[in-house]
Amino acid sequence: MKILLAGGSGQLAQELQPILLSWGEVIAFDRTRLDLSQPESIRQAMAEVQPNLVVNAGAYTAVDKAESEPELANAVNGIAPGILAEECEKLGASLIHFSTDYVFDGSHGSAYQETDSTNPLGTYGKSKLAGEEAIRKAGNRHIIIRTAWVYGNGGKGNFVKTMLRLGKEREEIRVVADQIGSPTWTGDLAEAISQIIPLLEPETFGTYQYTNSGVCSWYDFAIAIFEEAAKLDLPLKVQRVIPITTSEYPTPAKRPAFSVLSTVKISALLGTHPPHWRQGLRQMLAREVK
DSSP states (O other), rough: OOOOOEHHHHHHHHHHHHHHHHEEEEEEEEETTTTTTOHHHHHHHHHHHHEEEEEOOOOOOTTTGGGTOOOHHHHHIIIIIHHHHHHHHHTTOEEEEEEEEGSSOOOOOOOBBBBOOOOOHHHHHHHHHHHHHHHHHOOSSSEEEEEEEEEEEEESHHHHHHHHHHHHHSSSEEEEOOOOEOOHHHHHHHHHHHHHHGGGEEEEOOOOOOOOOOOOHHHHHHHHHHHHHHHOOOOOOOOOEEEEEGGGOOOOOOOOOOOOOOOOHHHHTTTOOOOOOHHHHHHHHHHHHO
């Protein structure tokens, strides 16, 4: 199998690349070789590689910046996935694409199903939803995976890395406590993708959701990060973590207050439930020590 991995320098792609190698030849393109904001760059890469499978781990993920760069966010998140899907249809290739909990508005009282109504609050969520719709319009040879609160060892700006940095610099940190979701380690997400690849059949194509099991607030997550980091003797100066409200930490983009995603559908497909988020956190931090 020939696999084209888009977004090759990102935290998810760094986790995916070694795992995908067990399924075939992996051609990982970063932005310099495959610019998702440029349709012709996408078509050229697809023509050059002629892949059997495309894994699109590339995205515009700067949620707040997207509010001032809507055209770029939409080019990368909204238009590019549709072009990838069109080229896959021409080649008879499959597409695995990642979407987000931000396609929902967060007003739901229980975990969101794949079939629940979408209503993104900001530019980022709207661009990601546009990408989903463009893929579905192009054909059926795809799996869309909505995920949430993603962090990995390869990332720079993810929440865990940010907390570790701040925890080393400050005695007191204030963290939002009224946004609820499910942290997702790239290691577990990449392993799920590896399990999906042999199941790529017409009857399994469609939209799924994958996050680690369990739910928490950003505040709960921060507390857990510092507890687990302390066990590993990672350098920490932090003494107090103060819970605050979203209104006390205003951002350009509105975020869903409750964005827990149901993983029942993908658990049925894979025959196993995603590991708990705290287990994923422990594994990620253990790697940081090495």
